[in-house]
Amino acid sequence: MHIAKLSIFVLLTSVSSLSIAENDSRQMVELPEMMQQHMMSNMRDHLAAINEILLHMSSGELDQAAEIAEQRLGMSSLGSHGANHMAKFMPQGMRNAGTSMHKAASRFSVIAGEGELLPAYKVLSEVTSACVACHSGYRIR
Numbered sequence: 001m002h003i004a005k006l007s008i009f010v011l012l013t014s015v016s017s018l019s020i021a022e023n024d025s026r027q028m029v030e031l032p033e034m035m036q037q038h039m040m041s042n043m044r045d046h047l048a049a050i051n052e053i054l055l056h057m058s059s060g061e062l063d064q065a066a067e068i069a070e071q072r073l074g075m076s077s078l079g080s081h082g083a084n085h086m087a088k089f090m091p092q093g094m095r096n097a098g099t100s101m102h103k104a105a106s107r108f109s110v111i112a113g114e115g116e117l118l119p120a121y122k123v124l125s126e127v128t129s130a131c132v133a134c135h136s137g138y139r140i141r
Helices: 002-022 033-058 062-073 075-081 083-087 092-113 117-137
Strands: 027-029 138-140
Touching (some): 033 062, 033 083, 033 117, 033 138, 062 075, 075 083, 075 092, 083 092, 092 117, 092 138
Parallel strands (some): 027 138
8 A cells, every 4th residue: 555655655655746847947057977977066055165164153153154165066167167168168148157156155254254253154055056057047958
């Protein structure tokens, strides 16, 4: 009985996911498989970094949050992400969103380093807004 319910759930979830994918109006960005994996790895690390930043901020550890932001998201991180190599495959709007995110992360690092929590949160929202803009407009294959 439980297996039947699970099978129906998996089937409905799969059909629902296919319908969403078919109606996805975001611009498709074609990348070679290796670059797709590299980009997805970078984005997972960006998300993990934001989580770590929030944990440090909730503990009042703004210096640690600032360090993570600059090293893993900020302009200092571009070399380790292979940004120059990746950029040539991205449409201009996607590049702009990425650059906005990296610049906002560097601004966050400076503001967080000053020790004021509310201004740091405001700038962190600029980081995540750039992520939202990119993910709302583009998808990769």
